[in-house]
Amino acid sequence: MSGYLLRGVSVLGEQKVDVLIDGGIISEVSKKPLAPTGVRTIDCDGLIAMPGLVDLHTHLREPGREDSETVESGSAAAALGGFVAIHAMANTNPVADTAGVVEQVYRLGREAGWCDVRPVGAVTVGLHGTQLAELAAMAHSAAHVRVFSDDGKCVADPILMRRALEYVKAFDGVIAQHAQEPRLTEDAQMNEGFVSSQLGLRGWPAVAEESIISRDVLLAEHVGSRLHVCHVSTAGSVEIVRWAKSRGVMVTAEVTPHHLLLTDELARSYDPRYKVNPPLRRDEDVQALRQGLADGTIDAVATDHAPHPLEDKECEWSSAAFGMIGLQSALSVVQTAMIETGLMTWSEVSDRMSTRPARIGSLRDHGRPIAVGEPAHVVLVDPRGKSVFTLEGNASKSRNSPFLGMELHGRIEATFLRGRATVLDGKLAG
Amino acid sequence: MKRHLLSASDLSYEDAILILDTAEELAKLVDGPVKKLPTLRGRTIVNLFYEDSTRTRISFEAAAKRLSADVINFTAKGSSVSKGESLKDTALTLQAMGADAVIVRHSASGAAHQLAASGWIAGSVINAGDGTHEHPSQALLDAFTMRRHLRDSKGDLAGVRVTIVGDVLHSRVARSNVLLLATLGAEVTLVAPPTLMPFGVEQWPCDISYDLDRVLPRTEALMMLRVQGERMNNAFFPSMREYSRGYGLDDKRASALSPEAIVMHPGPMNRGLEISAGAADGLRSVIVEQVANGVSVRMAILYLLLGGASIEEVSL
Numbered sequence: 001m002s003g004y005l006l007r008g009v010s011v012l013g014e015q016k017v018d019v020l021i022d023g024g025i026i027s028e029v030s031k032k033p034l035a036p037t038g039v040r041t042i043d044c045d046g047l048i049a050m051p052g053l054v055d056l057h058t059h060l061r062e063p064g065r066e067d068s069e070t071v072e073s074g075s076a077a078a079a080l081g082g083f084v085a086i087h088a089m090a091n092t093n094p095v096a097d098t099a100g101v102v103e104q105v106y107r108l109g110r111e112a113g114w115c116d117v118r119p120v121g122a123v124t125v126g127l128h129g130t131q132l133a134e135l136a137a138m139a140h141s142a143a144h145v146r147v148f149s150d151d152g153k154c155v156a157d158p159i160l161m162r163r164a165l166e167y168v169k170a171f172d173g174v175i176a177q178h179a180q181e182p183r184l185t186e187d188a189q190m191n192e193g194f195v196s197s198q199l200g201l202r203g204w205p206a207v208a209e210e211s212i213i214s215r216d217v218l219l220a221e222h223v224g225s226r227l228h229v230c231h232v233s234t235a236g237s238v239e240i241v242r243w244a245k246s247r248g249v250m251v252t253a254e255v256t257p258h259h260l261l262l263t264d265e266l267a268r269s270y271d272p273r274y275k276v277n278p279p280l281r282r283d284e285d286v287q288a289l290r291q292g293l294a295d296g297t298i299d300a301v302a303t304d305h306a307p308h309p310l311e312d313k314e315c316e317w318s319s320a321a322f323g324m325i326g327l328q329s330a331l332s333v334v335q336t337a338m339i340e341t342g343l344m345t346w347s348e349v350s351d352r353m354s355t356r357p358a359r360i361g362s363l364r365d366h367g368r369p370i371a372v373g374e375p376a377h378v379v380l381v382d383p384r385g386k387s388v389f390t391l392e393g394n395a396s397k398s399r400n401s402p403f404l405g406m407e408l409h410g411r412i413e414a415t416f417l418r419g420r421a422t423v424l425d426g427k428l429a430g
Numbered sequence: 431m432k433r434h435l436l437s438a439s440d441l442s443y444e445d446a447i448l449i450l451d452t453a454e455e456l457a458k459l460v461d462g463p464v465k466k467l468p469t470l471r472g473r474t475i476v477n478l479f480y481e482d483s484t485r486t487r488i489s490f491e492a493a494a495k496r497l498s499a500d501v502i503n504f505t506a507k508g509s510s511v512s513k514g515e516s517l518k519d520t521a522l523t524l525q526a527m528g529a530d531a532v533i534v535r536h537s538a539s540g541a542a543h544q545l546a547a548s549g550w551i552a553g554s555v556i557n558a559g560d561g562t563h564e565h566p567s568q569a570l571l572d573a574f575t576m577r578r579h580l581r582d583s584k585g586d587l588a589g590v591r592v593t594i595v596g597d598v599l600h601s602r603v604a605r606s607n608v609l610l611l612a613t614l615g616a617e618v619t620l621v622a623p624p625t626l627m628p629f630g631v632e633q634w635p636c637d638i639s640y641d642l643d644r645v646l647p648r649t650e651a652l653m654m655l656r657v658q659g660e661r662m663n664n665a666f667f668p669s670m671r672e673y674s675r676g677y678g679l680d681d682k683r684a685s686a687l688s689p690e691a692i693v694m695h696p697g698p699m700n701r702g703l704e705i706s707a708g709a710a711d712g713l714r715s716v717i718v719e720q721v722a723n724g725v726s727v728r729m730a731i732l733y734l735l736l737g738g739a740s741i742e743e744v745s746l
């Protein structure tokens with residue numbers, strides 16, 4: 001049996017249809033029941049079908065920190081979260097700043113086979129922010145890199161940022177900026193505000209993010225280049241991106257699931273699971289980010305899945321590592337923050353988690369609608385009910401989730417990559 | 431009262447008054463013929479100090495010994511930052527020793543909270559200063575000192591005008607004092623250059639001012655905070671002299687205080703920087719008294735948290 005019949009599935013929350021997946025593509029979509037032979041039928045009563053999800057921002061830690069994540073374990077977690085393509089960030093060891101390293105990551109992704117792993121290339125050599133990496137070599141390698149980022153670090157030097165924006169035009173690349181003014185955030189621990197003032201933790205001010213985004217949208221406008229802003233986290237950042245888009249600047253932006261749901265109040269526990277960069281912000285920021293995602297100012301939800309070993313989180317807050325895992329909770333968090341609140345429809349969620357991220361990453365094969373002849377990248381979601389999030393079934397090698405113990409809506413039933421099930425009944429399909 | 435003392439905000443009004451009243455009683459007892467009370471005999475108290483602070487450690491140690499507890503001093507070198515032993519491993523060691531209370535001093539804000547919340551230790555955790563967060567026993571001894579001088583050792587501090595001057599941004603003493611003094615009804619004004627005020631301070635339960643000279647005449651208790659010279663390297667202020675001119679307590683400023691006002695400092699002092707020798711040793715200064723009061727207040731904290739035998743019982 002090679003194909004699947006999705007019986008009575010609601011595509012993006014619309015009227016029920018039968019969807020036939022065969023030969024790696026969607027071969028039929030019908031309002032009348034289909035009766036093909038030699039395929040496995042999945043009863044989809046109550047389930048929603050969406051185009052497979054695309055993540056623009058994943059940290060896989062291989063090469064270098066295979067104790068916290070490998071390409072294999074991270075991409076398995078991605079599949080369980082409904083993803084069919086992920087962008088592996090460049091801050092590995094060695095850094096993904098050469099054709100050799102990006103090809104290695106790309107190859108490991110192919111071998112694992114859980115989803116398409118698209119390496120992100122570093123903008124500067126070693127992420128040091130001083131010299132451009134060989135961007136064209138990475139673009140023309142087997143890994144076909146189109147997204148470049150020094151994520152974890154900001155390309156703070158304005159002339160280097162300008163040159164990078166210009167240079168990648170030659171191969172339709174995009175610079176994904178981690179917007180963090182370094183001097184304004186030295187030793188910063190959490191959002192700068194009332195809570196940080198009480199906790200005595202060094203503040204990470206909103207202006208450190210907003211000043212870089214302001215500069216970068218003006219640079220992108222000046223040189224006519226594409227800019228992507230990673231993990232916007234403040235109300236002010238949403239305003240700036242909205243303004244830039246209204247001027248016609250080619251800027252796109254992403255928000256993480258955790259910034260859509262959690263606030264800096266959680267830092268009061270001093271539990272380093274809530275330590276992340278950019279930091280959790282105020283409730284006003286969460287509301288503005290939701291609004292920005294709903295009205296399309298923010299183009300994409302990206303996980304910033306950042307695995308860390310236990311010892312890097314089981315210590316003093318100020319010594320703990322920044323970051324949270326998030327691939328397997330992403331869609332449930334988005335459903336909880338955006339669907340259950342009535343801010344977005346499933347069709348809009350699909351736009352922000354599949355269509356637009358695929359476009360930003362220049363993935364022609366992804367983010368396609370569920371229609372006859374399209375590649376069969378499909379995720380089946382059961383949106384009914386909510387449950388306490390646990391680490392049961394966690395495929396990541398790390399456990400640093402901020403959502404443990406929280407009630408979230410929905411669950412992933414199945415994921416199909418080119419017509420092959422990577423996940424069935426909520427479990428990896430080997 | 432809660433099992434741990436991590437923040438001044440852990441204390442209700444009743445808790446705070448109870449600690450102050452208990453400290454008065456204990457002070458009277460040990461000032462008398464009985465130098466040592468048997469209330470915590472057989473209990474183990476650990477001083478876990480990740481940061482050098484001889485004065486705080488000695489104060490807690492004296493308090494514990496006057497209550498007949500066994501005291502273990504554990505000076506941990508470094509933290510996980512400097513790749514020393516982790517907080518967790520140290521805590522598990524102390525648990526194995528059967529510590530009834532752990533008094534912790536740490537350079538990381540929140541370290542005491544983590545110790546208390548982790549489940550690594552069964553005993554009470556007392557925060558003896560964590561990073562730039564809090565130092566609740568210091569706030570209690572400051573309140574005790576103010577109450578003695580301004581309220582005849584009774585009740586709360588309703589309406590007492592307290593001015594706290596200096597590096598509020600990096601001060602755990604200021605954070606704990608603002609919280610406790612609000613609980614006790616005092617009217618607190620923080621004075622510092624704007625660069626040394628925390629972002630978000632407008633939401634604290636106190637007033638703020640950048641002008642020490644305007645606040646001085648109506649101040650009843652003046653608390654000078656230690657300021658570190660290195661701060662000027664990060665552009666918090668241009669020079670030590672400029673800081674002293676604006677925010678130091680020199681002899682002239684001290685004379686602008688009302689005769690009944692008291693001058694306090696948590697120590698150690700930088701004489702000539704935030705406070706002149708004349709002001710530190712002058713008639714209004716209660717700085718030496720603060721040290722003695724520290725022992726009484728810490729006895730009260732240990733006594734109440736560890737639930738020792740009643741005072742009446744032991745004083746017989």
Ligand SMILES: [Zn+2]
Nearest residue numbers: 151152178230
């Ligand atoms: Zn980042």
